[in-house]
Amino acid sequence: MAQAPGKKILLIGWDAADWEMIDPLLQSGQMPALAQLIKGGLRGNLATLQPVLSPMLWTSIATGKRADKHGICGFTEPLPDASGIGPVRSTSRKCKAIWNILTQSGLKSNIVGWFATNPAEPINGVMITDQFLHPQLKGESPGTVRTESVHPPKLVQVAATLRVPTESLTAEDLLPFIPRLAEIDLKKDDRPLKLARRLARVASVQAIATALIQSEPWNLMGVYYDAVDQFGHEFMPYHPPRMNGVSEREFELYQEVMRGCYRFHDMMLHALLQYVDAETTVILISDHGYESGRRRPPLEQGKQDPEGCHRPFGVVCLKGPDLKKNDRLYGASILDVTPTILTLLGLPIGMDMDGRPWLEAFEKPVKPERIFSWEGIGNDQAGLHTENSRQDPAEAAQAIEQLVELGYIAAPGEDVRQTIRQTILCNKTNLIRALLGTPQEAKAIPLLEEILAENSANEWCSLTLARCQIRLGKFAEARAGLEALAPATRQLGQVQLIFADLAFAEKNPALALEHLQTAERTCVGHPLLFNQLGRAYLQLERWGDANAAYQKSLEVEPENPAAFDGLARVHLERGELESAVEKSLQAVGLIHYFPEAHFHLATGLDHLGKTREAILAYETALGMGYQTGLVHHRLAELYRPIDPQKAATHEKVVLNSRKRRIYRADIKSKLPQMAAKE
Amino acid sequence: MSDDFITIVSGLPRSGTSLTMQMLQAGGMQLLTDGLRAPDESNPRGYLEHEAVKHGRKDLSWLEQAGGKAVKVIHLLLLQLPTDRNYRVVFMVRNLEEVIASQRAMLKQQGRADAKLTDAKLAAVFETQLTQVRKWLAEHPSFQVLYVNHGNLIENPLATAGQINQFLGGNLLADNMATAVNPELYRQRKSVPVK
Numbered sequence: 001m002a003q004a005p006g007k008k009i010l011l012i013g014w015d016a017a018d019w020e021m022i023d024p025l026l027q028s029g030q031m032p033a034l035a036q037l038i039k040g041g042l043r044g045n046l047a048t049l050q051p052v053l054s055p056m057l058w059t060s061i062a063t064g065k066r067a068d069k070h071g072i073c074g075f076t077e078p079l080p081d082a083s084g085i086g087p088v089r090s091t092s093r094k095c096k097a098i099w100n101i102l103t104q105s106g107l108k109s110n111i112v113g114w115f116a117t118n119p120a121e122p123i124n125g126v127m128i129t130d131q132f133l134h135p136q137l138k139g140e141s142p143g144t145v146r147t148e149s150v151h152p153p154k155l156v157q158v159a160a161t162l163r164v165p166t167e168s169l170t171a172e173d174l175l176p177f178i179p180r181l182a183e184i185d186l187k188k189d190d191r192p193l194k195l196a197r198r199l200a201r202v203a204s205v206q207a208i209a210t211a212l213i214q215s216e217p218w219n220l221m222g223v224y225y226d227a228v229d230q231f232g233h234e235f236m237p238y239h240p241p242r243m244n245g246v247s248e249r250e251f252e253l254y255q256e257v258m259r260g261c262y263r264f265h266d267m268m269l270h271a272l273l274q275y276v277d278a279e280t281t282v283i284l285i286s287d288h289g290y291e292s293g294r295r296r297p298p299l300e301q302g303k304q305d306p307e308g309c310h311r312p313f314g315v316v317c318l319k320g321p322d323l324k325k326n327d328r329l330y331g332a333s334i335l336d337v338t339p340t341i342l343t344l345l346g347l348p349i350g351m352d353m354d355g356r357p358w359l360e361a362f363e364k365p366v367k368p369e370r371i372f373s374w375e376g377i378g379n380d381q382a383g384l385h386t387e388n389s390r391q392d393p394a395e396a397a398q399a400i401e402q403l404v405e406l407g408y409i410a411a412p413g414e415d416v417r418q419t420i421r422q423t424i425l426c427n428k429t430n431l432i433r434a435l436l437g438t439p440q441e442a443k444a445i446p447l448l449e450e451i452l453a454e455n456s457a458n459e460w461c462s463l464t465l466a467r468c469q470i471r472l473g474k475f476a477e478a479r480a481g482l483e484a485l486a487p488a489t490r491q492l493g494q495v496q497l498i499f500a501d502l503a504f505a506e507k508n509p510a511l512a513l514e515h516l517q518t519a520e521r522t523c524v525g526h527p528l529l530f531n532q533l534g535r536a537y538l539q540l541e542r543w544g545d546a547n548a549a550y551q552k553s554l555e556v557e558p559e560n561p562a563a564f565d566g567l568a569r570v571h572l573e574r575g576e577l578e579s580a581v582e583k584s585l586q587a588v589g590l591i592h593y594f595p596e597a598h599f600h601l602a603t604g605l606d607h608l609g610k611t612r613e614a615i616l617a618y619e620t621a622l623g624m625g626y627q628t629g630l631v632h633h634r635l636a637e638l639y640r641p642i643d644p645q646k647a648a649t650h651e652k653v654v655l656n657s658r659k660r661r662i663y664r665a666d667i668k669s670k671l672p673q674m675a676a677k678e
Numbered sequence: 679m680s681d682d683f684i685t686i687v688s689g690l691p692r693s694g695t696s697l698t699m700q701m702l703q704a705g706g707m708q709l710l711t712d713g714l715r716a717p718d719e720s721n722p723r724g725y726l727e728h729e730a731v732k733h734g735r736k737d738l739s740w741l742e743q744a745g746g747k748a749v750k751v752i753h754l755l756l757l758q759l760p761t762d763r764n765y766r767v768v769f770m771v772r773n774l775e776e777v778i779a780s781q782r783a784m785l786k787q788q789g790r791a792d793a794k795l796t797d798a799k800l801a802a803v804f805e806t807q808l809t810q811v812r813k814w815l816a817e818h819p820s821f822q823v824l825y826v827n828h829g830n831l832i833e834n835p836l837a838t839a840g841q842i843n844q845f846l847g848g849n850l851l852a853d854n855m856a857t858a859v860n861p862e863l864y865r866q867r868k869s870v871p872v873k
Contacts, residue, residue, distance in 0.1 A: 080807075080810070081754055081757070081758075083734075170725070333800070355691065386809075388805060388806045388809035389806065389810065390806075390811070391803060391806045392803075395795055395799055395800075395802075395803050396803050396806070396807075398793040398794060398795055398803075399803040399804065399807075400754070400792055401793060402781065402785070402792055402793040402800070403691055403752065403754070405785055405791060406691045406692075406781055406784060406785065407715065407734065407794070408691040408730075408734040408752040409732050409734075409752055409754065410733045421827055462872065506822045565760075659773075
């Protein structure tokens, strides 16, 4: 086996893998390879990002950054010559991926099938892109080898010979998924053929990965499999229990497909693990989960809204010589994967990365180095595409549109122009969704205004703009926008929810409750509504009602960090401190980036007299931007007996903020006199 | 003129492609144009274009009539030409700030919309396109290319006409070609010398 010096990490991506599917299979011994991995390491939930769209998510995994920084905003983008649209390209990525950082650090990466990696970047190692493994394009002859999909070029033919053609699969290959295949008339039902195509693709990934893991040296081996998600979109409706709208015959024929799919992945995992030693760290992740039980959307709705089938938590499982054994990982996000890999390899983390390393997973304490950014340093040694080949596809399309307007290129058909415009709009909308609720939310406002300038009737944009304005304290603008809506629209549940947000922001919980009760008439059984009701009752000091609302929310959505945080607050108010801490831990265990929940956790611990834990939780809330005077005040109090210097620092912040408040109040009181003088 | 190759005048729109077509015509070369696009304020001597060319790979029938003639093909459409023929490409290069200013002025005169991008972003996109086209041309031996700087052409029309004539086989009247250059039409000139 070829060796690369230094540590090694095998990163395996199973798109859409979900513990709800995996756990029963683990319990019945049907995923032994994964069971071994879990036993020797840690497992946890992996929080996804919004929107739950795979190219954006896998790029966030590979960069440690959100879409506003990495620039991949959808499945498709305009082609460089604006003749149509095509799959999103690596040339559109605006920042370095982990394999670029490793390249400039002299380490080798072998990457197979990763989303949005085509054309292949000239990295130190091997890149077989997602497009290499896609079925042939229209007009492409069978067996066509796409040279831009492989780096280095010398491996093009080798990789091509490892592809598994759909035609090479036999009925026997499909039987583990469809045991009653013989009963299906393939002329009338093309689902087995669809399954065969997807199976061939994933088998190709496995064949190439198995070859590379042995033949090409690596420090990072990243292999991405899309089959769980792809199979899910076609066959999850037939998974037990039988859903409404699925006939008994279809259920009988296809109910084994998803279980077969997971078992097949376990076999592939087993095969790869044969080629790694105990010194290699193995990380298995999914970008999001997939509804498999009673919350599955109805058959037709699932087809029309594939994103609606995705659950907000994927899986993470890691095992390695530096990591804890048989343990749990809490509060992990897909943004953390790259910072964690860098830490494992002893490389610094960019402070512009949005994720954190999973330090709590390490057996011994580690203190990763940090640098301002990996961007802009060592670019010529990072295996990036040349500066001139990287471009923003929306900007490129606009430039082409200018050449069309100038009369030098014939206008593409109106259908093509419309498709391009739709794609640009869709990707812009995805970027806005990626920004919502993050510290960069203000960046969404000009994008929303741009869309509204072209189409003022875009309701989603109007409502989202109002939400952003409320969160950013622009209450008057938000109110003006909401009141400009038609009276019937204003009565809709989702609009009433925004009016409630505004009332909360203006510290009027009674009014918020009125809006929420109006919303209740149309938004039946929505967890967000219950959470907001809970919030209103909390502010109105109706603890029992608040408790009931949050419990209802959890009945609808059991993995619901906001509801757990709400319950923690109810328990805090009732003085039930142990329960409050337990609920807070459940909230931050689901989503680590949740400053308020860390603050409530800290408050519970503080009241329980658990000083060190409380300090840690207060510091975490502070680090996430929860900059209230109360946090500094409590930290000053807690540090006083153990670290007077730190206590003094926090006291100073409290004093300064008091001075600023007094100064502002003084200026405000003098303003009328000053205005009168002028 | 030899039928062995097709002469192509290319470059970004407003980089001097129409001027070069006029020079070739003055030098005695037959042009492949359909006369459909009328002269206007932006190009008072005419565009000398052929509409079918603008459809790229969707319509390549014009190639059958193009042997021994000169035809204008915008930079991006070069990538859509079949590589089983011989081409000699006179590729016009002009300062991007001037190109963009000229394009915006032309669109304004025609009352048409320009790209909603800053000049810097538009320049970056054009630069990327030009790099890709140059790379593609270098990779395909069926294309011989002469890059002609628009500023040099205006400053030294005779010398530049000589270079173009030599590149195209030396059968044109270089003096006549140079007379086609009218510096007064060079309106979007940068204040600094063009490199």
